Amino acid sequence: MKINQADVRDVGGLARLLWLDTVKEEPEGRSVDAFATELAQWWVGHRDSHLAFVARVGEAEIVGMAWVALLPRIPRPGATNRLSADIQTVFVLPEQRGQGIGSALVQAASVHATHLGAIRVTVHSGRRAVSVYERLGFQSSRQLLQRPPD
Structure with a gap:
């Protein structure tokens, strides 16, 4: 398995x-092809704020x-380059699950975000994946709250 940061060649x-x-x-x-075109256009405008990591076997x-x-994040005195990160859209093909691929992807994305200066990496997880994220070092926080849509 190889994990690397995706680039424009990986859009499809x-x-x-x-x-x-x-x-x-x-x-x-x-069609998926039409969506690939839309994704490529979206990513042009978001490539500095949204990074993708991919796994290949x-x-x-x-x-x-x-x-x-x-x-x-909003600057603070003495800390003008604050950054947070959020892990999003983790997906592994069903036939490849259970081999550590998702964990390796989350780890790569988290480490990269921290390397870029993120002081916090969060994830909004489905119930079944909570234990996976906890094994990767994520913890629940009483201070991180969310307001559901009306």
Whole structure:
């Protein structure tokens, strides 16, 4: 398995995984190729704030992904370059799950965000993945609250 930061050449593979992850939510009459074009356009405007990491088994297709969104924080006296990060959209092909690929992707994204200066890395997890994130060092926090949409 090889984990690396994605680039523009990976948009088709990322679009395919995003498509598979949300296939039940996609409107009918749309194609993964059309979505790949939209993703490429979106990423041009967000490539500094949203980084993707991909997993490959061998040199072939992408079998997993994890995105990290970087969020500049309000400067404080003595700390003008504050940054937070949020792990988003972790997905591994079903036939590749259970081999540590998702954990390796999250670890790579988290380490990279920390290397860029993130003082905090968060994740909004589904219930089934909480224990995976806890094994990777994530902890629940009483101070991190969320307000659901109305």
